[in-house]
Amino acid sequence: MYVGIDVGGTNLKAGLVDETGHILAVERTPLDFRGPEAFAATLAELSKAVMAAGGAEPAQVEYVGVGLPGAVSGGDVVYTTNIPMENVPLESLFRRTLDLPLLLGNDADCAAVGEFFCGAGQGTEDFVVVTLGTGIGGGIILG
Template structure:
């Protein structure tokens, strides 16, 4: 038995998972105001204890607690995250003050890749990639059946530049893919579009601008709003820029789009990304084997299940 925790920029999600990747109990809680690394780790321990109680399993019976972190890790330490103020936090040591359970850390998109590889869209492949479109943009890769994590800082695909000198990114650079393809970026783009197009349905869908989310543009587009459809197309083109880059670098058999925005309707996201990839990828131009672009299958559970199965990915 394992507990997997997905540390997101907005929410903390935890699940009790068995060795086959079955989710037996789950909890979700808002991240809330940040109050320091020690307090943060105590919340992770409390969340672990709660999900164990829900599943009727004492924490002492866990093999380990796996955690997906939206940033860089080294061993059981969070080195740095740019969307949560965490830096050099010794999670393993702090966690042991509350629960005597080993801790495994990995990048959150790596965890999503592990979950999808064993239990979702990556089944049956040897070379597989996941791109998560959420508060930030993450990437996880399974190459020759093994998780490719480098020194704990590999897979930060959201911070490759796609617009030199472009929009500022939380990492300190400008023009990062994350600044154009994340939910955060889509919300910014939606607000900018609304200011230019006062008659767009975007205003009605967002309750006069009071509730702009990563769904606003898609919802208005589905109602036939031309401005929203153009915005969704522009967003999909930015997603495709990074997807094609990854296809050219890694040529995975399959690449899955996940995260909250990754659940958008196929006609507005997946279909245009596929069309651009089929036209612009190097393999498409030279007649090589093309990467299949699919929707991730595990939804919000991918990171939790993958964090719980990190040990299996290391075998």
């Protein structure tokens, strides 16, 4: 099982999914940014909540994936466009509350990969996703 979290402009949305991409539970909470440490703890608590809603224990979850509007490098946030984070070691902060691997990605890229494997892009080789929310983004799958 996996937890996926979308960091939007106003809300954090989490889903618990199985190995086939089937959604087992969904939870959300308002985005209330009070600094990187509190943000990481909120992501961890939201992960725990969606696991509980889906009847999963942390030991059953392989990792937590987070899509952020901005740039990431490994477990670090390079910058975000909607919350004041720059050069933040988000994975290490997250693991203080929940000791699971945290995978970070650009939110629009994450949407494209999700649609490619589990949604409208299945069976295609080239695929574009445009995301509309608080901001506008896009992700491309080529070949």
